[in-house]
Amino acid sequence: MNRALSWLLSGRRPLASHLLLAPASLWLICFLVIPAAGLIVTSFAKNGPYGVVIWEFGFQNYARAFDPKYLPVLFRTLGFAGATTALCLILGYPLAYFLTFYAGRWRNALLVGLMVPFWSSCLVAYYSWMIVLGKEGLINATLMRLGVLSEPIGFLYTPFAILLGLVYFYLPFTVLPLYASLDKVPRSVIEAAYDLGAGRWTAFWKVTLPLSLPGVVAGCVLTFIPCLGDFLTVEILGGPRYYLLGNLISNQFMMAQDWPFGSALTALLLAGLVGGLWLYQRWEKA
Amino acid sequence: MRKGRGFAVYCAGLFSFLYLPLAVMFVFSFNDARRNVVWRGFTLKWYKSLFQNAEMMDAMLTSLELALAAAAIAAVIGMLASYAMVKHKAFRGRGAYDSLLNVPLMMPEVALGVGILTFLVRAGYELDFTALAFSHALICLPYTVAAVRARLISLQESSLEDAAMDLGATEWQAFVKVTLPLAMPAIISGALLSFTVSFQDFVTSFFVAGIGIVTMPIKIYSMIKFGVTPEINALSVCLLLATFLLIGLNAAFAVRPDEASRH
Numbered sequence: 001m002n003r004a005l006s007w008l009l010s011g012r013r014p015l016a017s018h019l020l021l022a023p024a025s026l027w028l029i030c031f032l033v034i035p036a037a038g039l040i041v042t043s044f045a046k047n048g049p050y051g052v053v054i055w056e057f058g059f060q061n062y063a064r065a066f067d068p069k070y071l072p073v074l075f076r077t078l079g080f081a082g083a084t085t086a087l088c089l090i091l092g093y094p095l096a097y098f099l100t101f102y103a104g105r106w107r108n109a110l111l112v113g114l115m116v117p118f119w120s121s122c123l124v125a126y127y128s129w130m131i132v133l134g135k136e137g138l139i140n141a142t143l144m145r146l147g148v149l150s151e152p153i154g155f156l157y158t159p160f161a162i163l164l165g166l167v168y169f170y171l172p173f174t175v176l177p178l179y180a181s182l183d184k185v186p187r188s189v190i191e192a193a194y195d196l197g198a199g200r201w202t203a204f205w206k207v208t209l210p211l212s213l214p215g216v217v218a219g220c221v222l223t224f225i226p227c228l229g230d231f232l233t234v235e236i237l238g239g240p241r242y243y244l245l246g247n248l249i250s251n252q253f254m255m256a257q258d259w260p261f262g263s264a265l266t267a268l269l270l271a272g273l274v275g276g277l278w279l280y281q282r283w284e285k286a
Numbered sequence: 287m288r289k290g291r292g293f294a295v296y297c298a299g300l301f302s303f304l305y306l307p308l309a310v311m312f313v314f315s316f317n318d319a320r321r322n323v324v325w326r327g328f329t330l331k332w333y334k335s336l337f338q339n340a341e342m343m344d345a346m347l348t349s350l351e352l353a354l355a356a357a358a359i360a361a362v363i364g365m366l367a368s369y370a371m372v373k374h375k376a377f378r379g380r381g382a383y384d385s386l387l388n389v390p391l392m393m394p395e396v397a398l399g400v401g402i403l404t405f406l407v408r409a410g411y412e413l414d415f416t417a418l419a420f421s422h423a424l425i426c427l428p429y430t431v432a433a434v435r436a437r438l439i440s441l442q443e444s445s446l447e448d449a450a451m452d453l454g455a456t457e458w459q460a461f462v463k464v465t466l467p468l469a470m471p472a473i474i475s476g477a478l479l480s481f482t483v484s485f486q487d488f489v490t491s492f493f494v495a496g497i498g499i500v501t502m503p504i505k506i507y508s509m510i511k512f513g514v515t516p517e518i519n520a521l522s523v524c525l526l527l528a529t530f531l532l533i534g535l536n537a538a539f540a541v542r543p544d545e546a547s548r549h
Contacts, residue, residue, distance in 0.1 A: 006457035011374030020370035021383055023363040024427065028386050031424040032393070035401030042404065095300055098293040110297075112537060117304045120529040121486035123503050124522040127510055128307035131314060131519075138310055141324055168304070229394025231489055236510065246396045253400045253493070263404070266397045273392065 181215025
């Protein structure tokens with residue numbers, strides 16, 4: 001027994017490595033590879049009555065995804081993802097800059113503090129935004145008591161609420177890569193710029209910002225891509241008028257029972273993910 | 287440092303944006319009013335009715351069991367996988383394993399959820415607790431692997447295992463007596479992260495959980511959708527406090543880079 005286990009752990013044979021990796025591979029194959037492959041195959045099939053999948057292959061589901069009924073959803077998803085990324089970048093860069101250069105001994109605590117809302121349930125965070133933004137919510141109640149408003153404002157179920165939710169949840173996704181790359185900028189280079197007569201702004205524009213560019217790109221990719229597949233934000237804060245790709249996918253499986261169309265939409269989402277990562281890797285290598 | 291102060295104010299603003307809604311919910315979970323957010327006095331009655339509500343207690347218990355099962359599975363398979371990835375000399379297919387192990391992190395949860403749902407339904411498997419726990423284990427796997435791998439790499443540099451083997455230990459003995467105890471903080475930290483991920487997961491559970499399985503986030507969701515009661519604040523605060531506790535525990539166990547290289 002001892003010898004067999006030692007053989008397994010020593011890894012002198014590739015078989016031992018594969019055996020140790022077998023349980024993890026089993027999981028990845030059963031719960032990731034096969035489901036994804038199944039979706040891609042189904043995306044070419046036809047939907048029959050009562051949600052029965054008819055195995056006749058064609059591109060009709062993809063054509064349908066781009067028809068004028070659904071095209072706005074795709075554009076809206078891209079728009080919200082883009083706007084969220086831009087806002088997170090604008091809001092997050094000064095925060096990452098502060099964490100790197102000014103936070104001092106508070107840095108680690110602040111980094112953990114930044115992650116806590118992300119680790120705590122997104123659902124709970126969005127629900128608490130409902131309490132703040134709702135018609136009888138904190139903001140409306142306060143403003144009406146102060147006499148500023150006579151009628152409550154409907155903040156919820158608007159594009160504003162969706163954007164707020166997305167920025168709220170994805171901000172750490174932008175800030176952490178920014179922080180990581182700002183932290184790598186050698187202080188001596190910045191000091192050299194000062195010594196050569198550069199002011200604060202010049203040093204920032206010509207030295208710090210260009211050197212932190214890898215973090216900017218990584219932060220954008222890490223925000224934009226998950227935003228494309230976001231589902232919960234609209235479900236809680238957005239209401240039915242502004243649904244995004246993730247909600248459209250969910251509807252095909254949970255309500256409309258149109259698996260082939262839902263699979264095609266999911267395949268498009270995955271294509272966006274793979275394409276985005278591919279572009280990022282090419283940029284990284286260049 | 288005048289400029290630094292301006293930044294500090296800005297960051298305080300941003301942090302209050304992040305924490306304001308959570309604080310509001312926390313405060314109003316003690317509010318003695320059914321719907322209104324206007325403060326009507328302190329009460330614990332929502333917590334009391336929460337703990338007397340069998341459905342909600344069941345949901346809590348289900349979430350706990352689910353997170354325990356998922357974290358345990360992910361810890362074991364993640365530990366074995368990281369050991370082979372770090373300790374074994376290069377073998378064919380290692381790059382493929384490497385990228386595959388990170389895919390669950392990047393995969394949109396909606397895609398993962400509908401993928402697993404359709405696969406299980408087609409395979410004729412009833413959507414039960416096991417199916418959900420196994421799906422959660424997949425989402426947790428990258429977190430365990432990341433934590434354990436980092437630790438094993440830093441242990442590799444200290445070559446304590448080699449020293450044990452020079453002194454006559456077999457690989458198995460070196461693993462049990464040296465590597466495993468030294469890797470334990472990382473395994474625990476990975477398991478705590480996994481537990482958190484599974485405990486608060488909504489999207490995957492939304493798709494994969496069968497009709498009879500109600501986790502805490504699913505319960506909260508259905509309460510938001512079909513009639514808000516004040517107990518939902520109390521339940522959300524419980525979920526929130528549980529995650530805060532887990533993050534705190536994890537911070538205690540996490541291996542800091544400076545500490546890892548000291549051995």
